[in-house]
Every structure is written in structure tokens, then in C-alpha cells.
Amino acid sequence: xxxxxxACSLLKPSLLVLSxxxxxxxNAENELAGYxxxxxxxxxxxxxxxxxxxxxxxxxxxxxxAGFLIVTDLEASDSPNAWSAQVFAAxxxxxxxxxxxxxxxxxxxxxxxxxxxxxSVEWRRVSEVPLAPNDE
Numbered sequence: 001x002x003x004x005x006x007a008c009s010l011l012k013p014s015l016l017v018l019s020x021x022x023x024x025x026x027n028a029e030n031e032l033a034g035y036x037x038x039x040x041x042x043x044x045x046x047x048x049x050x051x052x053x054x055x056x057x058x059x060x061x062x063x064x065x066a067g068f069l070i071v072t073d074l075e076a077s078d079s080p081n082a083w084s085a086q087v088f089a090a091x092x093x094x095x096x097x098x099x100x101x102x103x104x105x106x107x108x109x110x111x112x113x114x115x116x117x118x119x120s121v122e123w124r125r126v127s128e129v130p131l132a133p134n135d136e
Contacts, residue, residue, distance in 0.1 A: 032083065032100070036108055036123035044129040047108075049074055049083070057129045071110075074100070087112050 032049045035057060042060035054071030072095060074085040087098035089112055098112045103122075111120040 031081065031102060031105065032108070035126045035129055037126045039122040039124065044126065045070055045123070046129075047071070047074075049076075052085075054085075054087075058132060060132060063132070071098075071100075089114065 032047050035044055035046050037044050042058075044057045044059075045054050046057045047054045052072065052074040053069055054074065056065050056068045056070050059065045068088070070088045072086045074083055076083050077099075081102040083100040085098050085100055086095040087100075087110055088094070089096045092114065096112050096114060098110055101109050101111075103109055106125045108123040108125070109120050110123065111118050
């Protein structure tokens, strides 16, 4: 009976810690979820961490890419506000390993690694994807 009480008293804090960790990872996903605009190009993506992906919502230079799966295998990392994924590298024509971080609530940085080189692209959070000029 005493060992059962001790086991239960030890189990409760463990469950609390586990609950907090799960809640935090859920919050991190919510922070990444939504629409993001490329720092310089007229490209918008929708990050869907619950589905482990990111999709091009609009690309004014290449409208045919709307709906293209640009981010796959998206997983939260051990660090807060950080994920790993496969990101399509257009210049290479293939998916490459990438790190995704939120530098703030409004800024996302995707860093793609190719051999010894890295390229980072910054994205700005937007509440929605605006209509394309020809859709108005």
C-alpha cells in the first residue's frame, strides 16, 4: 500500500511534466501554422505543421506552382521554435534537408543545406494570401 502511494505521488509530477511538454509542442505547431510571404518575391505559402507540410498558396512569377508541396516531413525539433523538414530546392529540382526556425512570432527562416553551403530565406507572417492582381 505504501509503495502504491509513493508510486502514485511520483507518477503525478511526471504526468504533469509530460502534459506541459505536449501542450508546448502543440503551441509551437500553432505558432508555425498559417500563411507566410517570401521576404522579396511574390510568393506565399501555407504552413500546415499538423499535416507535416507546407504548400505554395500563390506564386505571381509561377502561378502554375499554386498547390505545390514545398515542405514535407515537417517535424518539431528538441529546440523551441525549431523544426526539421525536407524543402524543395528549385535550383536543384529536388527536396533537401532544411531547418525551420521562428526568429519571432512574425518571422520564419528556412535554411536549406547543400553539402557545405547553406542558404536561408526569410518569410513574414501574413493573416491571409491577397488576391492576385488578375483575380481582382
